[in-house]
Amino acid sequence: MSEGFTESYPETVIRPVFLVDRSVFLSYSAYIRRILVGLSSGTARVSALVCPACTDPQAILCPSVERIEHPTLRLPIFWSQNRKVLLDQLLRFKPTILHTFYPGQVHLAHWLSKQLQLPFVATCHKKSSRWSCFERTIHHAAKIVAPSKPIADHLAETSPGLKGRIERIHIGSFVEDHCSCFSRGGDVASLIAVHPLSSLKIFAPFLNAVRHLVLDGFEVMVAIMGVGKAEKAIRAHIRKLGLTSVVTVVPPIRPMRSVLGGADVYLHLSDSGAFDAQLLEAMAVGLAVVGVPETTSGLLHDSQTAAFWDSHDELNIYGCLKNVLGQREKSRQLAQNSQAYLRNHNSVSQMVDKLTNTYIQAQQHHKQSLKPPDETPASPLPSSPG
Template sequence: MTASEQADGQTQRWVLQFCHGYDGPFLDCARQYAVLFKDTPYKVCTVYLTGKPSAEVERGSVSDEVIFLDYSSAQVRALKLGAVRDFRRIAASRDFALCIAHRFKPIYVALLGSNLPVIGVHHAFGDYKRRSRQLFANFFSKRLMLIGVSNAVRDDMRACLPDWPTGRIETLYNRIDIDAVRAEQLPREAAREHLGLPQDAWVVGNVGRLHPDKDQATLIRGFAEALPQLPVSSLLAIMGCGRLESSLKALAMELGVSESVRFLGQIPNGRRYFKAFDVFALTSDHEPFGMVLLEAMAGGVPVVCSDCGGAPEVVGGVGQVFTLGDVQGLASELLRVPTVQASSEAMLVRLQRLFSDQAAAERFRTLLIPSSWA
């Protein structure tokens, strides 16, 4: 570091963002929070607890500085004392105003390794169901604020921490860079060509790991129920891989629809190909938010989802919702899609109003953060 950079580090105020890792959607989560401070007096330093150093991750983090602690998952399962020491060193290296920590382990390390106010962002249900975590959060409540990525996650935390003021457990929705997502999505014909889907088929799309939480079994059953009345040559295309692949293929065969169900496997940067779908269906039974719904909506693709978790908050007013696990209900919604002209303009308006970087920045400024955190 140069002398000028050292001087700048002593006078410049910073925000410290602490992430468990950058796998899957979490690199974009880091981006989402870093851009909150664009055009403000603050610089952002993003720290990854796990994960090898990567130039691509540095670029994707959209931060002024990126640090990789390079711990393995096994190394951070226990007391995490090494991580606490590393964090303490980093926290002392700049004039940090606050820390934004994603998921419980980084929150734990940040609170033990510094005296900074911590905004803890939670991306899943049940993070405070353990009594030990409740006690920990209560002990540090004076300098901890909790954010859920949906009202459903927020309400789960409020139920686990009933003595907390509601204003200290709030919602800040996940979001996307709408223009960037729309720019990288391929046109329908090119997307279908890449995925090997017929140009003249009517395609129900699904994206997610093949896991019980995603409940693709209900998806296949609902599609099979609706298939006789769907447009000719209709297909169900499932993008993703996982331990249920064999059983799901067996289910499709048992229901007599194996020729109409395509398992596409893991597709890198899958959101580029969402315009290949005539409808996007999400049947998850435990979805804290549903980023794929935002990406489908950005492509103007009609969406159908279960009434579970945060998904209904995403599609409210512009998508179709069915009761979790209700095969007949899903079939009915799939049959409605060809007759209901979903408005891509209405989806775009909803994205911009609730799930854009600009909307998040405005919401972030209104959160009830104590004045001492400013």
């Protein structure tokens, strides 16, 4: 195509298409929905969401969003036909910009951007490897959105060529006025963890510490939400410790926010290297966060928004949990500090405004790049200081 759809609209008109795969949908559906709702009330009256048919559209869609299923034919041999079908649907929708989420459809976004002659934006939720295939493709993105300072710094360090295109836009969340932590009274404390059941080594020290708490007379209920290859081993360890009446293992339940709102303490069991959307929601509803330090989201600060433990030291975990459960007012203050932090740094309105500006800048730059050299206006000379 000789020109993109940005030629057909004013530069401030936004018709974004979001390319989302199943893993991104499951982890960040609340985040994506807030973007879609926020954009629909602003400059992007219409958006499109490209996602697999296996996802639940009710968890993310709003009236102004057109849902496009991809792939249409769910067999790998039909990948070429699926791309052609998707391209035809997008030609009818007439977008102005594409937005994908790593580790989602980055390669598809690059291909569509060439076919439609449109810019694409990629959001990176994790610290990627310097030599990953993502790094090679991402250099074609007009903008790269980093949801936290650690991720933005990592991208700038590992890929210096992207430095001028990295936009730090914090994931927004609606913070509850009410703090859930120990707000219901009673002696039983509820603890919740949302984590893949990938390895018993992650859970064993914590479960051993819970056993000591129970022997010391603490009344607790623990919910572990997740699925994975180590589920059988984790359940066996729970039975071995005699904690079957205390610890429950269940698959993730959605909407996650309503489940988190019924707990007192959120357990951050490991640093996955990816932005933890469930951690953000737990802080927003007012749970005290305890667990290991994390280096990705920038949300946890020791003794300010979280209480840290050494994941390899069972006694240290026990002591940390004992303090959180035994000093409830202090734990509530920790949870309220987290809510105040999110109000200052992770508001939904700021997120939507910054994304809107990012889209407009990407469209303007792309539109200028399509013009012949003699039509491109010269850059203004920098003003002299003073």
